[in-house]
Amino acid sequence: MLEREPESRSPWKSDPLGMRGLSAASVEAFYRRGMLRPLLTASGVDGDPGADGPSAPRGVGHFAGMMLDPANVDVDALPFRLPGPATEGVMTNLEAVEAVLSERASMLGVEVRRGVTVSAVAQDGERVVARAGEREYAARWLVGCDGGRSAVRGLAGFDFVGTEPQFTGYVVLATIADPGKLRPGFNLTPTGMYLRTPAEGYVGMLEFDGGAFDRSQRPTREHLQAVLRRVSGTDVTLSDVHLASSFTDRAMQTTSYRQGRVLLAGDAAHIHSPLGAQGLNLGIGDAMNLGWKLAATVHGYARDGLVDTYARERRPIGARALVWARAQTAVMRPDPHAQAIQGVVRDLLGTRDGTTYVFAHTSGSSIRYDLGGEQPLVGRNAPDLRLGDGTRLGDLMRDGRGVALDFSADRCLRGSAMRWESRMRYAAGAVRNDLGVGAVLVRPDGVVAWAGDRDPDREAFERAAGQWFGAPPES
């Protein structure tokens, strides 16, 4: 791994500026690699991740600054939700996420080279070479995870298309002389929006200037105070600004996620405004989806085209996040038409169906990849199924292999599954949470690749296993 920053520590990564909301789907990804406890500890969250999660979510976020009421989420309407240690989102920060992932990478023998900036990329049919500093690094594949201003994206010739910004947003850590003049939480105003967070002096705001200010100038105290006064309609005073940064709602995505031997993931492949807390969650979803496919490809057992299913599955999810980000911008615009829509949306969010609809998106539970077939579980993030002895699916996924869960009375898939033993774990027994399936095949990213009925079809299972895990190794 080549990383430009010489140091991992930065005030932009720790609280409060580095605060990030992880969706339940992202938290589940950590859980499935045995990293939930370390993540919670690093995030300063108390609680026992071994316990069954609550049946109803506690915190569900907002849409365009309009808060959702967790009591309004209809849990029964969420597809295949089962209690488990990772049914809730978590408030964390970038430092915690990076620390936990770095630990895992180092455990797996990955070397992170810091202070190394990729400045050139060349590839042929066999390999890709990245130049960084004075050195060239050759590999069979390169994944650009280098953020919204990705160098790899430009160097490898990806097209990045989308919509130009409507606003400049700011995050500011300041000494506020008269904080009582600002209302807590999200405040939509006739001129924009401001957010006063519980962290002292930490405010966010956005002003609809067409994105003109962002990065054109350094945000001075005077400028930030003027914007805050305009959007809050107060005469609040910022006596000192400690840290400040700006962003926009530019919404862009690459037209493909792969150019030859170069792939993109995270903000390198898609950018949008932070409204709705989606970017990091999208990136974690990209990484979960791509990691095992690339590993199978590098180790030579992937079926042709496996790596291309990454873009096929993840591009639509990224595109949808852009749509949600744009929708939130449109609703917040300070004009009479947008404000009229705001009223309608607020009414809808006050309903059970409205809140549940938004929550299904923000929690990640509405994600379903089109893997073909009619079975409704296939293509979804697998629920945390439990066997009669209490073993949870999540416990079986730690080493990154797939999992075959066989609930049939005669354990009929055992012989078949064992043929792929090095690539999938097999576990059998009575099922505790009966979802009406007799067996499931779960990919290493936690997605259901196949589900059988009460009398599972061995041949169908083997076809699915071959599709996702390659031809069985010679015994």
Ligand SMILES: Cc1cc2nc3c(=O)[nH]c(=O)nc-3n(C[C@H](O)[C@H](O)[C@H](O)COP(=O)(O)OP(=O)(O)OC[C@H]3O[C@@H](n4cnc5c(N)ncnc54)[C@H](O)[C@@H]3O)c2cc1C
């Ligand atoms: C104010 C704000 C609040 C947000 N809140 C949320 C939230 O609550 N939930 C959420 O899901 N998302 C949120 N986001 C979005 C989220 O922070 C980003 O989507 C996410 O951090 C992107 O991660 P990434 O790894 O793709 O890119 P980055 O975090 O940008 O990481 C890219 C890395 O690549 C390195 N790099 C760059 N160029 C090079 C190069 N040429 N050579 C080598 N290394 C290079 C960088 O140093 C960096 O370490 C928020 C964003 C903002 C601005």
